[in-house]
Amino acid sequence: MNDFYIGYLPKAPTALARFVRRVIIVLGLLAVTAALLLVVGQMQFANSGFEYGKVSSFDGTVVARPFPTLLVTRPGQVGQEDKYSRYLLVAPGKHGAEDLVASFDGKQVRIQGQLIYREGGTMVEITPGSIAVINNAPAVHATTRDLGTVTATGEIVDSKCYLGVMNPGQGKVHRDCAARCLSGGIPPIFVTTDGQEQLLLVDLDERALGRDVLREFIAEPIQIEGELLETGSTQLLKVDPSALRHTPDGLRTTLRSSTFGR
Numbered sequence: 001m002n003d004f005y006i007g008y009l010p011k012a013p014t015a016l017a018r019f020v021r022r023v024i025i026v027l028g029l030l031a032v033t034a035a036l037l038l039v040v041g042q043m044q045f046a047n048s049g050f051e052y053g054k055v056s057s058f059d060g061t062v063v064a065r066p067f068p069t070l071l072v073t074r075p076g077q078v079g080q081e082d083k084y085s086r087y088l089l090v091a092p093g094k095h096g097a098e099d100l101v102a103s104f105d106g107k108q109v110r111i112q113g114q115l116i117y118r119e120g121g122t123m124v125e126i127t128p129g130s131i132a133v134i135n136n137a138p139a140v141h142a143t144t145r146d147l148g149t150v151t152a153t154g155e156i157v158d159s160k161c162y163l164g165v166m167n168p169g170q171g172k173v174h175r176d177c178a179a180r181c182l183s184g185g186i187p188p189i190f191v192t193t194d195g196q197e198q199l200l201l202v203d204l205d206e207r208a209l210g211r212d213v214l215r216e217f218i219a220e221p222i223q224i225e226g227e228l229l230e231t232g233s234t235q236l237l238k239v240d241p242s243a244l245r246h247t248p249d250g251l252r253t254t255l256r257s258s259t260f261g262r
Helices: 014-041 098-104 159-165 172-183
Strands: 048-050 056-063 069-073 084-091 108-118 121-126 132-135 144-158 188-192 198-202 222-231 234-238
Touching (some): 048 159, 084 108, 108 159, 121 159, 144 172
Parallel strands (some): 084 121, 198 234
Antiparallel strands (some): 048 108, 056 069, 056 108, 069 084, 108 121, 144 188, 144 222, 188 198, 222 234
């Protein structure tokens, strides 16, 4: 005769209780396993950061174009342009730093600001009013190398959030924020699908792109083609915004250039 449990009895029959106990254990293990699989399957956060509230001093030479940049001499490498560390400069909030550095182009300055960093790029959010000239240093003449035409797939992001202010600072969940940042003058970056390359986007005259010309393509999978330039440790991609195209779902176009594999 099978065990039968009546609700008003103080305890279930031994065999039935044993069965229920096993079911509960199995369901518990399945729940833990599912939770672990979900955690492992999530996109990993980048090794990046924003030193919010920690104001530091940075000495270097301001280069205003195509994007505000601070050239900081690496120890033991004075006088060699390709040995400068290049820090992108932005203003607080969702704003570029063009107005803050306009009168300091080519000058050696001391800047107060908060560091933003990620492998492949560094940025400083300037404390307004903190820039001071410290030396009438000779102008730095940047050497630009033309690395040829490349074609790649990836997405356009705003450099400030991507480099460390937000995590993740890319993808559709970040699209609205990125659109506002780029409209405010934050430099746009093209990140390749594999995440290995970060290319600052400029127009065909090597100037900053119009602030809203990329709006349709922000955080969307796209295929991009342009002329790759290298200035020190910075890579620029000259593009024609009118030639940008969305990438069909599932298409993974490989680079048709060996430039990135060097």
